[in-house]
Amino acid sequence: MVTVAVVVVFLAFAGGPGYYVDELYFRVAGEHLAWGYVDQPLLVPLLARLQIVLFGDSLTAIRVVPALLTAVSVLVTGLIAGELGAGRRLQVLTACVCAATLATLAAGHVLHPTAVDHLVWITACWLVIRVLRTGDERLWLAVGAVVGVGLLAKYLVVLLVVALAAGLLVAGPRRVLRSGWLLGGAGVALLIASPGLVWQAAHGWPQFTMAGEMSAGPAGAVNFLVGQVLMIGPFLTPVWVIGLVALLRRAEWRPYRLVAAAYLVVAPLLMLLGAEPRYTEGLLTVLVAAGCVRAATLGRRLWLGAAAVLNGVLAALMVLPVLSIATYAGNPVLAVLGEEQFGETGWPDLAAQVSAVHRALPADERRRAVVYAQNYGEAGALARYGGAYGLPRTYSAQNSYADFGRPADDVDVVVAVGVDRASFSALFDRCEARGRLTFDVPHFEEGKELLVCRGPRLPWEQTWQRLRWTGTF
Structure with missing residues (x-):
């Protein structure tokens, strides 16, 4: 019993x-x-x-x-x-x-x-x-x-x-x-x-x-x-x-x-x-x-x-x-x-905010753009909820998520989530900030930047090797 x-x-x-x-x-x-x-x-x-x-x-x-x-x-x-x-x-x-x-x-x-x-x-x-x-x-x-x-x-x-x-x-x-x-x-x-x-x-x-x-x-x-x-x-x-x-x-x-x-x-x-x-x-x-x-x-x-x-x-x-x-959020x-429980919230909100950046792209760019997430949590959330917002496939180079696929060689527009702007921008001709993530309750993704980057400087195979990383976040 x-x-x-x-x-x-x-x-x-x-x-x-x-x-x-x-x-x-x-x-x-x-x-x-x-x-x-x-x-x-x-x-x-x-x-x-x-x-x-x-x-x-x-x-x-x-x-x-x-x-x-x-x-x-x-x-x-x-x-x-x-x-x-x-x-x-x-x-x-x-x-x-x-x-x-x-x-x-x-x-x-x-x-x-x-x-x-x-x-x-x-x-x-x-x-x-x-x-x-x-x-x-x-x-x-x-x-x-x-x-x-x-x-x-x-x-x-x-x-x-x-x-x-x-x-x-x-x-x-x-x-x-x-x-x-x-x-x-x-x-x-x-x-x-x-x-x-x-x-x-x-x-x-x-x-x-x-x-x-x-x-x-x-x-x-x-x-x-x-x-x-x-x-x-x-x-x-x-x-x-x-x-x-x-x-x-x-x-x-x-x-x-x-x-x-x-x-x-x-x-x-x-x-x-x-x-x-x-x-x-x-x-x-x-x-x-x-x-x-x-x-x-x-x-x-x-x-x-x-x-x-x-x-x-x-x-x-x-x-x-x-x-x-x-x-939980309203009581110190x-x-x-309940700190651990905040890791179970906010993921649909993240997808909605990424979607807003994607929808703001010109129509021709929107059709060929992909989403890149710095960690597997962001990528997993966008894989689960992004379809409802019309988002394209999301990629991430963390741990084994990097082996699940990389952008096609002709991809030249990327909506990036949670990346370090300095290091990520160095891989593209230009990157523009499009705001930061915000949530109604405490969330470890709070304040992370959203970027739109264009023109990868190297073939994606080489770019992917530079983006790959192993660890926790």
């Missing part, structure tokens, strides 16, 4: 306020299926394509799979509690608590690699704990299959493998490292992930460039520490701390100590690198499940239930559109809490 309720909640809020910026990219990537992409493996664009084919090209349709995957992850947290000795009622309570974390709500609300990654980390940890409890080493093949699927969605799962291996070396039981079944599981993982790995190798491992772009370095250490609280939520942070301590101290949980050791190994490393706080959210969720098992008395369970309710309300305010965007506290 908990998993059904989770799906219902996610789908109830799936229809608004709009596409998240990355979803707009995945939607277009799904129209250009490949074995790999500059910034990700193949699975999420494939899921985007399948959902659109099965359910239609709508906001709710593209969010069905994330809702289902996250509901399964909630179920698995209850199974983890069962492996650690919890009875049925406590397993249900554990699932409810884990459903109320920010990490869970964020994973299930939008289509993103995190939706898969969240389930993969939790499921892999559950299977490892089960191997250690039952001694059934054949389950290492299942662990390998889960990791392999994870590698098709996000290469971050390598971090989990390294962390768990380090946990085994530090806390044991080291004997499992000699298991032939473990080696077989590694082979299964590599076999499943091989299409993406081969693509990366053939293209010079662009994922390493992306990883470097996403690291904030030592300056991001404070953000990482704060994120360890926020990723679960302040009301449930004590629960994962209790779980961490219990895994380290309880004698009967000694075989599973590697999970706590894995977190203690990987978290300081990520903090020093200034990595995204969400990189640990899978392990933190497992620690929450362990902490829930310590709620053996009625008083502790009542406290745990109250903390979950408070945490769930706060997390929902942060990632689900429980209030209107105008309400809510604006901070």
Whole structure:
């Protein structure tokens, strides 16, 4: 019942306020299926394509799979509690608590690699704990299959493998490292992930460039520490701390100590690198499940239930559109809490403003003009909404969007969105400013310039190589 309720909640809020910026990219990537992409493996664009084919090209349709995957992850947290000795009622309570974390709500609300990654980390940890409890080493093949699927969605799962291996070396039981079944599981993982790995190798491992772009370095250490609280939520942070301590101290949980050791190994490393706080959210969720098992008395369970309710309300305010965007924008506290939701607004407005610039062109220029967007969010938004405004095809040279096509050689008029005027203008005979983007609510595209450029100085093949860039925005 908990998993059904989770799906219902996610789908109830799936229809608004709009596409998240990355979803707009995945939607277009799904129209250009490949074995790999500059910034990700193949699975999420494939899921985007399948959902659109099965359910239609709508906001709710593209969010069905994330809702289902996250509901399964909630179920698995209850199974983890069962492996650690919890009875049925406590397993249900554990699932409810884990459903109320920010990490869970964020994973299930939008289509993103995190939706898969969240389930993969939790499921892999559950299977490892089960191997250690039952001694059934054949389950290492299942662990390998889960990791392999994870590698098709996000290469971050390598971090989990390294962390768990380090946990085994530090806390044991080291004997499992000699298991032939473990080696077989590694082979299964590599076999499943091989299409993406081969693509990366053939293209010079662009994922390493992306990883470097996403690291904030030592300056991001404070953000990482704060994120360890926020990723679960302040009301449930004590629960994962209790779980961490219990895994380290309880004698009967000694075989599973590697999970706590894995977190203690990987978290300081990520903090020093200034990595995204969400990189640990899978392990933190497992620690929450362990902490829930310590709620053996009625008083502790009542406290745990109250903390979950408070945490769930706060997390929902942060990632689900429980209030209107105008309400978030009009309140300074809510604006901070719901900051991520502003990334789901304004995309039709962007298309309308670009369309106004395009319509203002002379008729002969309008017929041969194209639109160029600096980042994949702008390009994805124009691909989704531009047709309704009569816009021509939009191109972008960021990441793999650059491989989805470039302007034809005879194109000599470009409506450019969000580019740096100095560097972009250098590629054309002349460029004119046509205003800046404006939005009714906070938006990270606010104030970006709109240009009309004419007369590319080089053939488009050479211009495209100069425009290509890899990174985040």
